[in-house]
Amino acid sequence: MLRLILGDQLNQKHAWFNETDNEVTYLMAEMRQETDYVKHHIQKVVGFFLAMRNFQEELSTKGHRFIYLKIGDDQNPQNLEKIIQKYVNETDAEKFEYQLPDEYRLDEQLKAICKGLSIETEAVDTEHFYTTRYEVKNFFSNKKQYLMESFYRMMRKKHDIMMVNDQPDGGKWNFDHSNRKKWTGKPEIPHERGFRKDVSVVSQEIKAAGIETIGNLDPKSYNWPTSRADSLSVLNYFCKNLLIYFGDYQDALHSEQKFLFHSRLSFAMNSKMISPKEVIDKVLDHCYEHTGHIHISQVEGFVRQILGWREYMRGMYWALMPNYGQYNKLDNQNKLPDFYWTGDTKMNCLKHAITQSLDEAYAHHIQRLMITGNYALLTQVHPDEIDAWYLGIYIDAIEWVEITNTRGMSQFADGGMIATKPYVSSANYIHKMGNYCSGCHYSHTKKLGENACPFNALYWNFLDEKKEHFRDNHRMNMMMSLLGKKDKQELAALKERANNIIEHPELF
Ligand code: FAD
Ligand code: SF4
Incomplete structure (x- = not known):
């Protein structure tokens, strides 16, 4: 059996990996199809490639069998369809499985690829989100407006998050109004978390492959999490140092502070190195362990972003694609400066x-x-x-x-x-x-x-x-x-x- 893992499906806790099985080969590929559909920031390409490589390495060490194509490999066809066809043939696979992609573009492509395969195929859930693909769509099916707030309240109740006897903890669903402080130098923002990585090798490979990117990179001092351990350390750092003021300064802007009290967990979550449930559970555990120290408004502000906005956006995407990508209701026509x-x-x-x-x-x-x-x-x-x-x-x-x-x-x-x-x-x-x-x-x-x-x-x-x-x-x-x-x-x-x-x- 051949199982595909896309670059943003790095969920080590997926049921696929509960047991090792010599009959299963996992397929991962860095490919031009994904580096070229838009011009990405160099740090983004580095981040995805490194996170993919670490994922493969860690699971190989646990005994899972992998085929991994690097961007510069000679035999890399660089296109998803060709890659799948090649390795279905080479491994003599009797079945092809993949995890449901989060992007419409890839979903369509994989459905088409499967139609062209002469073996059994199956798509399974990524086991990452709280919601299923169409849960938001179904939730709003008989409502006039797609109000995030009503979805969020349903999610709090359904998952019993920050609820006390069916009522919201702290007496309010939403502390947005207390989350609008300007940051003027105090309270101090603890220094940046520690890890700095040398990513010279992968950045050279990206350059050598001729991939066009935007933005800047200091290859000796890369600061994004690229493994599950890194991601957990970013989460711990956030809980210990930043959560305490997250809500208060959520909307603040400052010329000397690029990150303020924000978590910088979006990449770790969007690549699925950690799950939203792990993040919320950890934040709530930390908060309850430090009762009286961290105010509920800080935590609610954070939970709303993940349990509310993140799940809502994903559900809205699946409710409204593919038309959503063409909307221009205000008829705006100018060029980006x-x-x-x-x-x-x-x-x-x-x-x-x-x-x-x-x-x-x-x-x-x-x-x-x-x-x-x-x-x-x-x-x-x-x-x-x-x-x-x-x-x-x-x-x-x-x-x-x-x-x-x-x-x-x-x-x-x-x-x-x-x-x-x-x-x-x-x-x-x-x-x-x-x-x-x-x-x-x-x-x-x-x-x-x-x-x-x-x-x-x-x-x-x-x-x-x-x-x-x-x-x-x-x-x-x-x-x-x-x-x-x-x-x-x-x-x-x-x-x-x-x-x-x-x-x-x-x-x-
Ligand atoms: P924090 O402020 O620490 O928030 C915690 C987490 O909440 C984030 O990691 C993120 O997972 C989630 N979150 C917060 N706001 C949103 C939101 N509006 N939608 C979905 N999740 C949210 N977020 C992305 O992950 N990818 C994008 O491509 C992206 N593009 C954006 C484009 C625009 C124009 C705007 C206005 C927002 C965009 N966001 C996007 C949402 C948000 O800005 C980022 O999630 C956030 O800045 C990431 O930084 P952080 O991890 O430090 O977030
Ligand atoms: Fe303020 Fe200058 Fe921005 Fe205007 S352009 S909002 S004055 S920083």
Whole structure:
């Protein structure tokens, strides 16, 4: 029997590995098909290849039989169909099995490949998520809106997470309102966790194969988890050092602190080196062991991201694909400015968020949503352009979670299926949540004039340009009413400035 394991299916706890079996061969392959469908960050390609290699090594040591193709191997066909056909033949397999992929693209491809095989085939669950593929779809089947909050409450009850006698622990389902502090240097953020890896060999192999990548890499000092042990150590570090303030500073922005109190667990989870259940169990155990020390709001904020948002996004993806990938309900048509690939802009918030993304293959949620996403939406960038950027640049970017966050939450391209209103803001929000504005060429309080913050003109222009789309959205009523009260001359001047920014982003 031949069993395929994709690069984001590194679940060592899968039932497949409960026992060793000499009749089973596991097949893993680094391949151009996966490195080339979008231009990825170099740290992302390194991360996946190393995590795959470590996974194979650890399970081989336990006695499982593997065929593993490295990117530079001569006999590597570099394409999934050819690889499967080749090794079904070479191993004389009587059955082919695979774990259900999380991406629509691969799901379709594997179904087609199986049709072409003359042996028995079977797809099994990855045993990673709390939910099955279509659980979210079924949950919302008789509801008018896909509200994350109602799904989240159902999940808390169903899995008995932070529940006391059928009521939410702490008396509230959601502590979002207490999770909006600006970080001003205190409390101290403990130093970065320890491991630094030399990844020179794999990065050379990637270069030698001619794979085009984006972003920067210091091959002597790689900092992402690439094994299960690494992933568990990131989780432990988070529980011991960062969880205590996670909720409070979840939305904060800071020029000197790229990671603040965020966990950086997304890659470890999205590659399935650790499961969401392991993460939540560990966080809750830690919290209950330190009762009185860590406030429930910090933990609830974190649990909501994983039990709520992460599962919800995955379910929405399977409920709405393949059409979801084509949505552009606001009819945005502009190009993504070149500075998204260089960080070369005078706008300090964008400069920091983009430079950091290029350096670290990481930005935290509010940088993605309220800086790069906000600017792209305000400048009416085509969702395909911004989608490709997010899919390539972040180490955790896999389509099921990237596209739902980008087209849905960030770009409102689905017209409000995921977000109930577009996440747009003027400079006011960015100033309120961080310190970028104090080091900026522009003034966050000015709306017009050479040094007025571009976000301000863009904001009012966006609301005016897209007002027809928001006519029936009651969550936009206040913004629309403020727009209606704007002085006509001022609005015309703001629109003129906004159009200048949109047409000549390189000047700003
Ligand atoms: P933490 O802040 O520590 O949060 C803990 C965990 O919660 C994360 O590891 C993640 O697994 C989960 N989580 C938090 N928010 C979300 C969310 N909105 N959707 C799904 N899971 C969530 N996340 C990805 O994993 N891959 C992506 O490609 C991705 N693209 C995004 C694109 C945009 C435009 C936006 C606005 C968000 C995107 N996110 C994506 C969600 C979120 O920004 C990242 O999960 C988070 O920044 C990862 O860092 P962390 O592990 O330090 O998260
Ligand atoms: Fe960003 Fe405007 Fe603040 Fe500058 S002033 S950091 S461009 S929000």
